[in-house]
Amino acid sequence: EPEVTQTPSHQVTQMGQEVILRCVPISNHLYFYWYRQILGQKVEFLVSFYNNEISEKSEIFDDQFSVERPDGSNFTLKIRSTKLEDSAMYFCASSELAALTETQYFGPGTRLLVL
Amino acid sequence: DQQVKQNSPSLSVQEGRISILNCDYTNSMFDYFLWYKKYPAEGPTFLISISSIKDKNEDGRFTVFLNKSAKHLSLHIVPSQPGDSAVYFCAASGAIQGGSEKLVFGKGMKLTVNP
Numbered sequence: 001e002p003e004v005t006q007t008p009s010h011q012v013t014q015m016g017q018e019v020i021l022r023c024v025p026i027s028n029h030l031y032f033y034w035y036r037q038i039l040g041q042k043v044e045f046l047v048s049f050y051n052n053e054i055s056e057k058s059e060i061f062d063d064q065f066s067v068e069r070p071d072g073s074n075f076t077l078k079i080r081s082t083k084l085e086d087s088a089m090y091f092c093a094s095s096e097l098a099a100l101t102e103t104q105y106f107g108p109g110t111r112l113l114v115l
Numbered sequence: 116d117q118q119v120k121q122n123s124p125s126l127s128v129q130e131g132r133i134s135i136l137n138c139d140y141t142n143s144m145f146d147y148f149l150w151y152k153k154y155p156a157e158g159p160t161f162l163i164s165i166s167s168i169k170d171k172n173e174d175g176r177f178t179v180f181l182n183k184s185a186k187h188l189s190l191h192i193v194p195s196q197p198g199d200s201a202v203y204f205c206a207a208s209g210a211i212q213g214g215s216e217k218l219v220f221g222k223g224m225k226l227t228v229n230p
Contacts, residue, residue, distance in 0.1 A: 043220040091158050106158035
């Protein structure tokens with residue numbers, strides 16, 4: 001069964017450093033998303049991406065964050081200068097079609113720890 | 116700003132009995148609702164969804180009920196199995212009415228099914 005994959009599974013970084021989280025969405029999916037879950041809190045939407053541009057973003061997704069689809073398979077989230085409060089589990093998700101009721105399928109997550 | 120609320124943090128049931136997980140929402144623009152299951156160190160796994168034009172959707176042991184007037188949905192699992200033990204998230208989107216495909220999650224409920 002096709003699945004969303006994410007690398008790395010864990011990332012430890014120093015405050016102020018840049019990190020890139022990578023995702024490979026399901027191959028025929030067209031909508032891509034990033035969510036995060038801070039420990040003990042709920043899963044929060046960060047950004048959605050369709051047709052090579054951001055379609056929606058939350059207030060969390062400030063200028064320190066960017067997303068890119070550098071090739072036909074990868075979808076990346078970059079945090080330019082990490083802060084302690086960026087420590088969280090980051091989930092990538094994808095959905096098949098432009099139909100807005102398409103189910104989003106999640107990857108296993110990357111646990112980011114900022115020291 | 117809890118637009119999606121799962122007021123009970125945990126539920127414990129005996130194997131073979133029914134598990135009922137509840138979810139309330141406040142935003143009347145939500146029109147598509149999903150349940151995800153999450154094991155530790157894994158991403159949310161899609162279980163079942165329902166759009167606002169329906170009041171019930173069934174898939175095997177899982178049934179989701181939607182009461183739009185009460186802004187309430189519930190997930191019934193019957194019979195419950197030990198493998199169902201996980202954290203369950205209710206999520207909603209305003210995909211159709213609001214044009215937003217982002218998912219808004221509840222805080223989750225930990226279900227334990229005892230053998």
